Amino acid sequence: xxxxxxxxxxxxxxxxxxxxxxxxxxxxxxxxxxxxxxxxxxxxxxxxxxxxxxxxxxxxxxxxxxxxxxxxxxxxxxxxxxxxxxxxxxxxxxxxxxxxxxxxxxxxxxxxxxxxxxxxxxxxxxxxxxxxxxxxxxxxxxxxxxxxxxxxxxxxxxxxxxxxxxxxxxxxxxxxxxxxxxxxxxxxxxxxxxxxxxxxxxxxxxxxxxxxxxxxxxxxxxxxxxxxxxxxxxxxxxxxxxxxxxxxxxxxxxxxxxxxxxxxxxxxxxxxxxxxxxxxxxxxxxxxxxxxxxxxxxxxxxxxxxxxxxxxxxxxxxxxxxxxxxxxxxxxxxxxxxxxxxxxxxxxxxxxxxxxxxxxxxxxxxxxxxxxxxxxxxxxxxxxxxxxxxxxxxxxxxxxxx
Ligand code: FEO
Numbered sequence: 142x143x144x145x146x147x148x149x150x151x152x153x154x155x156x157x158x159x160x161x162x163x164x165x166x167x168x169x170x171x172x173x174x175x176x177x178x179x180x181x182x183x184x185x186x187x188x189x190x191x192x193x194x195x196x197x198x199x200x201x202x203x204x205x206x207x208x209x210x211x212x213x214x215x216x217x218x219x220x221x222x223x224x225x226x227x228x229x230x231x232x233x234x235x236x237x238x239x240x241x242x243x244x245x246x247x248x249x250x251x252x253x254x255x256x257x258x259x260x261x262x263x264x265x266x267x268x269x270x271x272x273x274x275x276x277x278x279x280x281x282x283x284x285x286x287x288x289x290x291x292x293x294x295x296x297x298x299x300x301x302x303x304x305x306x307x308x309x310x311x312x313x314x315x316x317x318x319x320x321x322x323x324x325x326x327x328x329x330x331x332x333x334x335x336x337x338x339x340x341x342x343x344x345x346x347x348x349x350x351x352x353x354x355x356x357x358x359x360x361x362x363x364x365x366x367x368x369x370x371x372x373x374x375x376x377x378x379x380x381x382x383x384x385x386x387x388x389x390x391x392x393x394x395x396x397x398x399x400x401x402x403x404x405x406x407x408x409x410x411x412x413x414x415x416x417x418x419x420x421x422x423x424x425x426x427x428x429x430x431x432x433x434x435x436x437x438x439x440x441x442x443x444x445x446x447x448x449x450x451x452x453x454x455x456x457x458x459x460x461x462x463x464x465x466x467x468x469x470x471x472x473x474x475x476x477x478x479x480x481x482x483x484x485x486x487x488x489x490x491x492x493x494x495x496x497x498x499x500x501x502x503x504x505x506x507x508x509x510x511x512x513x514x515x516x517x518x519x520x521x522x523x524x525x526x527x528x529x530x531x532x533x534x535x536x537x538x539x540x541x542x543x
Contacts, residue, residue: 176366
């Protein structure tokens, strides 16, 4: 896609990666992603962020549509992760900038990723600013949102916050603005992105939202490094949604994920789901044979209750369930009611292993159900009862919250 002017003399010059499907285990659904970068034309022409190395050609071509690369004076690196800095070596070689501006942690990371000999690195801290002519760039460090080096750049004269990964969506489109696409799909992608990337940093997110509020920044556009740019009324909507995402208030919704060997645990999963539904909790049932862990995580994020089923396999948990639990543990979801269930042949360790893992994630764990070989009618009734018990515990938790 070509360069697009998003504000007077501020141009999107990023790249659309229609084919990207995976970021270190996070499946992007069929949407691909974009790597957003921006060129601000002023006395000191400035590029904020770059793109993944494999998209450097598209990015440099877009920048060249706006100005000759030799006219670029400053480069701002809000975030060193290679999807945003991969094209930096080619850009630096092409434009020989006066300054490469990054956070202190960004400077360290750049030196570890690239041969920075001779690069004019210039580290900034929160509160620092740099004039580029008629505009001043203000920097806000956002450590651990979501890497130690992360920062945002605010252009006060244009009421523009360039927010790095925060507020992004992995969503490849020809459009550049959030108001130009289907809103339900857009906000689904924004939440999915939060669930799979930002969730473990929710406490940092709340602090940064508070900092932005207390600084009384006048913002009418938020330009993240992935996906669509928020403008108009959607700015306050995404700020508000991020606060809700980060608070993680439990919702009356449940997900039952499981894997099964000979369908016994599958029968138990459906019985548990029936109990949840009977007691008033909407539920999604997700076999790990059919669903990617990113899709399950999206449901976990939206659900106040998580029920995990595994048959016992080699005295432990089935590998797919172990992988799902490891993925979920890393993303640190909060305020969940949880329970385990599953079948076994002779030893039956999976129930305790899964229950212990859920407790280690600070879930409120309800005692689960296991069944030897094939669940009996009474054991399936116990699974239905487990679903009902979890639903009632969740409803109590929600009531106690408000
Ligand atoms: Fe989009 Fe943290 O990189």
